[in-house]
Amino acid sequence: MHQEVAMKVVIIGGVAGGATAATRLRRLDEHAEIVMLDKGLHVSFSNCSLPFRLSGAVDATDKLVMMTPQAFAARYAIDARTMSEATAIDRAAHTVHVRNLADGSEYDESYDKLILSPGAAAVIPPIDGIDGADVFPVKTVVDVDRLHTFLTSRGARRVSVVGGGFIGVEVAVNLAEAGYQVSLVEAAPQILATFDHDMVQILHKAMVDHGVDLIVGDQVSRFDGDDMTLASGRVVGGDAVVMAVGIRPNTAIAAAAGLDVTDRGLIRTDADYRTADPDIYAIGDAIEVTNALTGRPMALQLAGPAQKQARQVADHICGRTVRNTGYLGSNCIRVFDWNAAGTGLTAAQCEREGLRYDYAYVIPQDKVSLMPDASPLHLKLIFEVPTGRVLGAQAIGKGDAVKRMDVVATAIKFGATVDDLRDLELCYAPPFSNAKDPVNMAALVAGNLLDGDFRQVHVDQARGLVESGATIIDVRDPTAFQAGHLKGAVNIPLAQLRDRLDEVPRDRTVYLNCMTSQTSYTAIRLLQGHGFTNVVNMAGSMLGISLYEWFTDRTTGREPIVTGYCG
Amino acid sequence: MHQEVAMKVVIIGGVAGGATAATRLRRLDEHAEIVMLDKGLHVSFSNCSLPFRLSGAVDATDKLVMMTPQAFAARYAIDARTMSEATAIDRAAHTVHVRNLADGSEYDESYDKLILSPGAAAVIPPIDGIDGADVFPVKTVVDVDRLHTFLTSRGARRVSVVGGGFIGVEVAVNLAEAGYQVSLVEAAPQILATFDHDMVQILHKAMVDHGVDLIVGDQVSRFDGDDMTLASGRVVGGDAVVMAVGIRPNTAIAAAAGLDVTDRGLIRTDADYRTADPDIYAIGDAIEVTNALTGRPMALQLAGPAQKQARQVADHICGRTVRNTGYLGSNCIRVFDWNAAGTGLTAAQCEREGLRYDYAYVIPQDKVSLMPDASPLHLKLIFEVPTGRVLGAQAIGKGDAVKRMDVVATAIKFGATVDDLRDLELCYAPPFSNAKDPVNMAALVAGNLLDGDFRQVHVDQARGLVESGATIIDVRDPTAFQAGHLKGAVNIPLAQLRDRLDEVPRDRTVYLNCMTSQTSYTAIRLLQGHGFTNVVNMAGSMLGISLYEWFTDRTTGREPIVTGYCG
Incomplete structure (x- = not known):
């Protein structure tokens, strides 16, 4: 029989970070009491997959929900509570005040350790006339279900997407694939800020080639029903509006509890993702992380890092130490038949950081050109001058762009130089690559530049x-x-x-x-x-x-x- | 005007290594005299693509030839001579004796530096009755053209492939895809020794599932025409025989010239691929290389390493130093709808080397399981005990197995441990991976094993x-x-x-x-x-x-x- 008093951990937020922390905790401690609170209807859904419901690639909404509270209870003895909003933290008393959104009841839940994984909410900007428009965020299963149901039940044909980040672009792509006439409006001069302005033009063309009405450098100034008038005066008609201009971390209760929250609403943590309160951890979209290349704090809304943080926090609570090595922001997206990926710093970021850098831009075939599906791979490799340290890379092509960026992301973790990339011995057979992989090729060019072989x-x-x-x-x-x-x-x-x-x-x-x-x-x-x-x-x-x-x-x-x- | 006396470099062998060395030399030295000799009909053909001619993926034989002697002359001022066999090296005189196989003439060609890139020849074993069989190697464009012409002109339906290495398997796969009834006979208990016995069973099944009559642990003892009788007594009927049991380095003239050649016929070189004679370099399939993990010499017949060696030799001749970091033997192959890749040591090699090792074997989905084409990825990650140093990995799946092995190959180059692999921040979006990539997943399991969390x-x-x-x-x-x-x-x-x-x-x-x-x-x-x-x-x-x-x-x-x- 287990005699110790069981530890009690409360987790606020039950999606990527929260659910991962909960199950890792259970695997490390069979006797801990684990309570996971989420204000939404679901825990543990695939938020990254939400846009794919719109094209039908995910063919039923309920498939997006990976684990029910019942399954958490049965398999992991985790008390997962949906519709349960944490409204306040009493740090002295070690309690969380919870409101049950289903029945309006309220109660305090005590904790020994508290994990904040509250995520972020879609920003709905106060644009003239927005209240009269059919505006949809795409952040939860409920959101995407509402949107999908609205579009199909109303026989909508034209959808306006506002915001050209990952979610906006993925929604636009999936809607276009489903046959909708899609307009995408982005205020910046380009979509997807994780790609440099030169590289992203390939994706701009891909969007247009596939029928998306892509408008950059413009923004919505007024809604008339679902029609939008832009700052330029241009009018974009639509039957529904997807709002994906940005997200706001759900950190009001963290701030109210006196934890350290930045101007952008991000919670500050130590290397083990502990907040200023040693019994409170914070992970996921709501925290500030460290950029592994610059050492500077940054926001990072990605599922992989959230899961890493979740595991590290569970380990730390159970007395295991894990080193926090910072983040690169490795990312990828499919834009119709194009695959795009990036890691590390963009040239634009290097510029802002005042780094001395240059870059190679190569366009080899992604595999032996004799293969029927060979296609050009656009690869930009950014390196520090004069050290040759690899700072980042972006790849876009119809072939395996992601593979090449995973390779660069791996190399950067070890502080690689372009000479290291040149020497990499990657897998080669004609259906997969060339004897010189595009990564090798880019590194050779970068090395030649550093050697002063050409300008x-x-x-x-x-x-x-x-x-x-x-x-x-x-x-x-x-x-x-x-x-x-x-x-x-x-x-x-x-x-x-x-x-x-x-x-x-x-x-x-x-x-x-x-x-x-x-x-x-x-x-x-x-x-x-x-x-x-x-x-x-x-x-x-x-x-x-x-x-x-x-x-x-x-x-x-x-x-x-x-x-x-x-x- | 350039006043120095131009250096003269002679290269024996004009395929992967030779052609790469020649063009890199030209880019480094516009005035060098470069002579490239090949005894075959072609230089610079895609030897790795030869099997793909048989399925029609490469739809014309002449596409396999990437550069003609005329193009070498016009674009690179390289004197590429086909049908020109180097028959002897006079090291004292710094000459190569050449026989023109077209007209029978012979001559001496002088050199300042000589690069041996002679490749290897297919072994045709002296099996009873082999002279009466229609036996084809698949090493050159001429070989594959002969085979393709034979099969199509004779209306052949059944092809026996002897040998289950990369070439044998790729030939079998491409022939089966072209509709031939294919038998593959391999003497060892498995095909593809670069995969461990456990992993390769997946490929054994893939071969059978796609109609290949796969016979392992048996060998040909007699031919009667194109029918083979095996050691087991089994008779395998066929209309043609592809012989792919192994290759023999073309190093007789190197040995005859007194260079250091191993019992297996491989030329020994120093770190800069110089033979015992400082004016003679050797590269490619004909040399012994260093295993980056064990530090031991090994044979390695792969195009990527050959090209790296070629470039390094050209650099060295032109006074540039490049570090030789050894080789992992990263490799990959498509077997029908399965992709298979590996890097570093297999468990079998670890066993032979007497290393203390263990391995994780995980089978996650290659991408988010909601995606319509998600499929299990079988990943074996081999690590040293108790250090956790990554020794090798193999991945097989219908999804992107190669990507994961490129990541591991990259990590191994930096001496990675499984904890390093756990921390890798790879690109994630639902069509490409999971928030925890299979590499992360395997590393987590490996870490748990090292931590003694489970057996x-x-x-x-x-x-x-x-x-x-x-x-x-x-x-x-x-x-x-x-x-x-x-x-x-x-x-x-x-x-x-x-x-x-x-x-x-x-x-x-x-x-x-x-x-x-x-x-x-x-x-x-x-x-x-x-x-x-x-x-x-x-x-x-x-x-x-x-x-x-x-x-x-x-x-x-x-x-x-x-x-x-x-x-």
Whole structure:
């Protein structure tokens, strides 16, 4: 018989972090009393899967609920209570005040240890006329069920999505796949801030290619029913509005209890996710975490980190020490037939952090080009100058972009340099990769840059070069050149270059391009071998530049810098 | 004008390693004279893609040739000579003796630096009657063209493949996909020695499921035409025979020149891939490399390492130093709709090396189980005891097995422990993974094992336990139990276990199982919390054990230990 007095742990919030903490606690301590409170109708649902209900990929709403309170009780002896809102914490008394939303009753629940995993709520901004619109957040099973039921029962055809973060984009994609006519409005100049402005243009095009009316750099100023008038004056008609402009941490009771909460509403914790009160832990979307690369605090609303924190807290409560190694923010998203992933810092973040950095942008095939489904993989590898330390990466392609970012995320955890990435020995067979994986390839280019083997300009510099009449030599074969090239570029195929050296100016900077900048790199080395010190590679070349330019050309009607888009 | 005397480099072998060395050399030195000799009809073909010609995935043989001698000349000023066999090296004179196989002429080619990238030849064993059979190796474009032409022109229907290594299996798979009736004969008890015996059973079943007549532990003793009689007496009929039993390094001229060649015919090199002669380098399938984990020499016939060696040699010749960090042997293969990958040491290798090791075997879903194409991923993670250093891993599934092995391969390069793998922050969205990636999951189990949180037996121990009447408790729900369970197992669902503790014996070892060993682990922790010290988890449980047993049951007719196979 077990004789000790059992420990009692109360957990506020029963989704990703809360449910993980509860079950790990049970596995570590069969005798602890574990109470899990959630104000919603469900605990333990797959919040990341909510958007997939809208396309039918998840074909029934109740499948989104992974464990019922009954299952928590039977399998884990966990007292999971839904519709149970924690309204206050009495730290001195070690109690949580709970309101039963089903019957209105209230009570105090005592705890030895308290875990706050309250998550965050969708922000519904006070826009003119919003009360008259059919506005839906997508944060809970109830939310997505309401939206799905509304759309199907009303025969809605047009849905406006406001906000281009992960949830907004996933909702837009899934609704478009279900046949709805979708508009997506994002106030920033781009969707998905985890991707740099250059890379995300590929996804902008993917959205448009699949029928989404994508509007960036604009915002809703007024609703008339479900129609929206934007700041630009543009009117976007719709039958329903999904609001995904952001989330607000549910940390009011933490603040009211005198715990340390930041201006952004995030709870501050120590390395073991303990708040200022040693008997109260906090995890998940509601806390501030440490960026593993910069050492600085950051918000991070991702399920993987929440689960790691949950496990670490359960371990700590049970006397086990786990090292908190910080977070990279590794992330991924499917945008129709494109896969996109990133890890570590973006170039934009490096800029804001004042880091000295550069990046390689390569576009190799994701597998042996002979394979029927081979496709270009756009990979941006960001590294510190002059150390070569890997700071981050982004990959977008129809093939396995996520794999490459998982590899980089793994390497970054060990403080990898680009030379380390070059040396990685990754799995290769023609259906899966190339003998040089795209990660190796990007690292080779990065190493060449660090070695000073060549200089480059980036895709976002191409327009300025074309418009200023810079000397651009395209080294592809004439047929490829004819199909589309940078305006003003001169065609000297690589195979003719040694015989036509006298056509390459020596008195001004000469920019070399091709399809993906790999052949132009060879041309650069060739020319340098003949004494040219004035040659610069155009990273990304026609494929990268075409994709970079396409969406803005299309939406602004500006003059294209290419005679024909590639890719 | 360039005034120095240009360096002259001769390369023997113009496929993976040779062609890479040649082009890297050119990029580093525009003025070097580069001569690349190959005795075959082609240089620079995709040898890894050869089997894919047979299914039609590669729809024309000439697509396998990536660069012609003309293209090497025009783009890289490389003198690539096909049908040019190097027959001797005169180290003192710094010349290679070359025979032109097209016209029979012979000449000496001088070099400053010589790179040996001769590859290896298919072994055609002297089996009785082999001269009367239609025997095809698959090592070159000419080989696969001959085979493809033979099969299609003769209307062949049945093909026998001898040898179950990568080439043999890929040929068998591609031929089966093309509609041929394929038999595969392997002398060892399993195909693909890079996978452990437990894991490879999944691929054995995949082969049979897709109609391949797979015969292991048997070998050809006689040919009668294209029919084979095996050592067991079994006769395998066929219209053609693919011989893929092994390869022999083409190192006779290296040995004849007095370079250091091992008993297995592999050239020994220093860390920069220089042979005993400082002006002669050697790379690719023909050399011995260093295992990064054991520090011991090994053979490694993989394209990725060959390309790395090629680049390093070119760099070294041009005065750049690159560190040789050894090799893991990361590998992957598609076997019909299954993807399989591995890196580092197998458990069998650990055993041979006398290492103290253990392994976790987990079978999580490869992505969120709600996604329509989610499927189990079988992942074996091998680690050193008691350090937790990761020694190797294997993954097999219909989903992204390769990604997970790339992650482990990356981690191993940094000397990772299982705790490092646990902490990895990999990309997560429902179409790509779970919040805990299978790699994290395997690492958590491995950590629990190292912490002594529970004990386990492996899938290859299940039969002994069942046959000896061990006490096995299956903690799944009754419907799952009824569909198939270990013979003699008792069913106590996890949800009832706390109420039925008195049914669990305390006087003997009790083995817990379920579908994938995750629920049984929870049961183990529950029972340990109630003082049971006699409980052991069955790693892999019903899904792992079913797949482990299926092929041998089927081919030997032995009594199954399960009442119904799962998975």
